[in-house]
Amino acid sequence: MTEPKTPDAAAPTAPAKKHARDGKSNATIYDIAKVAGVNPSTVSRALSKPGRVSAKTQKLIEDAAAELNYQVNPFARALPTGRTNTFGLIVADITNPTFFDIIRGAETTATVRDYTLVLAESAESAVTELTAARRMMATVDGLILASPRMDDDDIRALARDKPVVVINREVDGVPCVVPDVNKGISEAVRSLAANGHRKVAFVAGPPQSWMSARRWEGVQAACEWSRLEAVRLESSKPTVDGGRQVARDVRASGATAVLTYNDLLAIGLMQELQAAGMVVPDQISIVGFDDIFGADFTTPPLTTVRSPLGECGSGATTLLLDLLHGTGDPAGTLRVETELVLRGSSGRLLPAG
Amino acid sequence: MTEPKTPDAAAPTAPAKKHARDGKSNATIYDIAKVAGVNPSTVSRALSKPGRVSAKTQKLIEDAAAELNYQVNPFARALPTGRTNTFGLIVADITNPTFFDIIRGAETTATVRDYTLVLAESAESAVTELTAARRMMATVDGLILASPRMDDDDIRALARDKPVVVINREVDGVPCVVPDVNKGISEAVRSLAANGHRKVAFVAGPPQSWMSARRWEGVQAACEWSRLEAVRLESSKPTVDGGRQVARDVRASGATAVLTYNDLLAIGLMQELQAAGMVVPDQISIVGFDDIFGADFTTPPLTTVRSPLGECGSGATTLLLDLLHGTGDPAGTLRVETELVLRGSSGRLLPAG
DNA sequence: AGCCTTTTGTCAACCGGTTGCCATAAATTG
């Protein structure tokens, strides 16, 4: 009675003034109840609890809902229940393509299971990360931390509040998804040994990176096994730029083969060494980690220890969703395999001409 | 009185059983009101409407809030107000690095302004996109569509409901952020002309891509101006793979220079041509679009017309946020400049040997 | 002092679902 009935053809091209609230604004369960001639609570039940109402009423309500093209109000639902059908993903650095695949894996899996993904980044900072995590906690059902930089204890504290899954790091008592580096690394080191290398450098990543530590351990172990000498070098940041900067240390080290914490470092390193006139792989072999997008664009294409990043993202999401639905091991670690992707940046060492 | 006071040191290493609800669960404005000795509504006002309560009460309430380390419940706030401090970003393809810069730009700007980013992808499908958009509409304050594939009308319909900003496409009546291709393209074409090229091929992107159409127009216009012949080729999909597939058409076309809809196509095309023994740029020049991550990893590094993608993402976010806060032009288009990034994949044509 | 305006806090309704409890109707059983 109070609303005029021509909200549509009013002004087709005129700039829309206000945003909705009027017009075909959202129907509520009360509207449905009225149309179907039942109580709102019955509508609620019909729409969420399967089997709680009779088939007849169910149909009645569903038809009414369809007619009004009803959509639940997620906030109204979240308020009493706490369920939001949303989860958060915090990555260390959105710039880093490593996380692209993780994000993609997570987003895809989330969408399939009818969840929404909320994204944040920590800019490689532990405190930013914790802040972002805390903020998210209020609005999500669960959280995925990809390569977190904060303390184990902080992570456990978060996990006490809501389900948390960690990628690329192992935290006691928290479900994790980690690539098992050993297979890939030993393949890589064996390949280097077979090609005549005797001294291998490892360019480490951020000091707080759990994964960097694991990779260094793996490299050490594999080198020992193959009777190679292993030295560790530090990088300023795990980026292309960081790779360029570490080039002089690499040359100074006397190593003829380098494994780097990630592909970005490897690419930067290779660029810088090539710019200085070195021939890859004739004079030096370079092996990265992760097999990110673009790793095969370089010349020579980058040999790398691939982590199935997309799988990590979707695996973590699945783990989280299972946790949320009661299924699933509260603290199981999902291990995914790594493998050597042999491309052109590693190979036989040519005798110094 | 009713709650035991030792929730902490209970079982440090035992697997956390249930998730919160107990313990230091969230304080509400009612708790604050009790502590501060005022009415809940006063608390609400103190915390949201600046200046609505006296300085004294304000302080009282703030202290109480701090003590209880209160955090608003976003859902409780969203329910009556509709404000969520969240906005959605829908991209055509998460796999495509083009969008990563956009995502990054948007996320960064959003965080600064205290907004949360919700991400979804459409997998290059108009219907998936519309579905995702509709779903999001319920939970966000506004929406950013990056390279949308749906109809103008659908976009306008969405925009009638909540603020929408479009990236990489111009839609009448909707605020947009678009790179202005002309400068970059004319630089590119002039450079090609100066290097002796006479026939230029353009490899188009998805048929629904507004940007692809603009780029083709730009190429045509620039070629006309420089008196070059321009031919248009179609690609199956705007990816590296699509680039590989279009290689035979490129060779068949007789063009000595190619501009591709995006860098991915350019990279794939270059790989395939090189695999077939062609020398870039001696026998054929290749120019991409966007300057994505990795465009300079190739050999030769890719010449490309750069779009400031990160700027698009942050610009769109700013536009949206301004819109939400009443400031800002309801339908202004933000144009950002493109420029030629001259690298090694384009250059002088060598006489066929 | 008396009256008017402004400030500040309270009351109560509301946003839109969810859910425990209860009453009625239907189905099962002895």
Added chain:
DNA sequence: CAATTTATGGCAACCGGTTGACAAAAGGCT
């Protein structure tokens, strides 16, 4: 056919803020 169990729908309270209306208190002015 009565007695009991089970299926179904309704009632009302609740989640945690927000906000319009109003009253009490404070301040300003003649």
